[in-house]
Amino acid sequence: SWTYTTVVDLKKNFPDTSFFFVCGSEAFLAIRTWFEYQSLLDMIGFLVFLRSPSHYQSLVQLCHEEKIGIHPSPPVLPAAREVTLFSVSCETLLFSSSEIRKKIRNKEQFEYMLPDPVVKIIKEKKLYV
Numbered sequence: 059s060w061t062y063t064t065v066v067d068l069k070k071n072f073p074d075t076s077f078f079f080v081c082g083s084e085a086f087l088a089i090r091t092w093f094e095y096q097s098l099l100d101m102i103g104f105l106v107f108l109r110s111p112s113h114y115q116s117l118v119q120l121c122h123e124e125k126i127g128i129h130p131s132p133p134v135l136p137a138a139r140e141v142t143l144f145s146v147s148c149e150t151l152l153f154s155s156s157e158i159r160k161k162i163r164n165k166e167q168f169e170y171m172l173p174d175p176v177v178k179i180i181k182e183k184k185l186y187v
Contacts (some may be wrong), residue, residue: 062094065101077165078135080105083113084154086141089119099126108145117143162186 061079068077079102086106089095108114121128127140136142153171161168163186169177179185 060093060133062092062098065098069101076135078105079103080107082107083108083117087113087116089120089124099124100138102138104141105136106141106143106165108143114143114145117141121138159186 065077065079079098079155081104083106086104089099092098106117108117118128120126122139127136129136129140129142131143131145134142158168158171162173162180163177172180
């Protein structure tokens with residue numbers, strides 16, 4: 059489903075709960091390609107992990123153009139139209155969630171890309187097939 063429709067459903071079913079979207083900087087830099095992205099930005103805050111130092115300036119520019127507040131360091135939990143940018147050392151994976159879903163749909167090996175408990179849930183619930 060679209061992220062937008064998922065968030066709408068979550069907010070409807072859990073009106074007293076705060077939701078945040080967690081993603082890598084490469085995903086957030088593509089936010090303008092997301093379905094109903096403006097409405098999504100109006101509904102929830104984003105926790106964005108800087109996956110490459112080269113993304114920083116582009117993130118700042120995007121936030122400026124879209125009138126999104128940006129918190130350059132934790133522990134600020136963002137409101138709607140805000141982003142908290144985490145710049146931490148972490149292992150960068152060489153594949154995307156889209157690639158994992160594609161492998162699952164195509165019945166290709168994907169297990170090496172995810173922790174065992176996640177693989178188990180995907181198989182049990184028949185996700186992404």
